Amino acid sequence: MNNGPFTEDELDQLKRLWEQGMLTREIAKALGRSKNSVVGKAHRLGLKARPSPIRGKRVGPPKPRVEKPARVVVRSFFRPRPPKPPTKPVPQPYDGPLVAGVGGRRDVCQWIPGDPMGADTLYCGQTTVRGCYCEYHHSLSVRIVKA
Ligand SMILES: [Zn+2]
Numbered sequence: 240m241n242n243g244p245f246t247e248d249e250l251d252q253l254k255r256l257w258e259q260g261m262l263t264r265e266i267a268k269a270l271g272r273s274k275n276s277v278v279g280k281a282h283r284l285g286l287k288a289r290p291s292p293i294r295g296k297r298v299g300p301p302k303p304r305v306e307k308p309a310r311v312v313v314r315s316f317f318r319p320r321p322p323k324p325p326t327k328p329v330p331q332p333y334d335g336p337l338v339a340g341v342g343g344r345r346d347v348c349q350w351i352p353g354d355p356m357g358a359d360t361l362y363c364g365q366t367t368v369r370g371c372y373c374e375y376h377h378s379l380s381v382r383i384v385k386a
Pocket of ligand 1: 348350376
């Protein structure tokens, strides 16, 4: 393979073949030179760049596209909203009779609605739900503590 400088004849041939649109591979073969030297020379000579044969091959009929099934994207606004949690029933105050003599018992609400210093301390007396109070008085005690 000739790696020396291009002769005038070679340059003419290169230009002519290049203009004809011959593949660089073919020109290189005709000149007995490497493809890279042909491409480099053509570039230095300022010859018009030609569409790459690799790219040119893609110009043919486009490949039929395989239709993929569209992915179904479920957006959040299409989703049914989760049902709201039922609002907690507000515990109703106990207005039944108060009981005496249950102080200190864990099973009876220890809420004292009246005077805690009275002689007969009266308690709510409902069954305890949390701690030592019924549901209602527990909610009251929590509110008082938080306030
Ligand atoms: Zn109570």
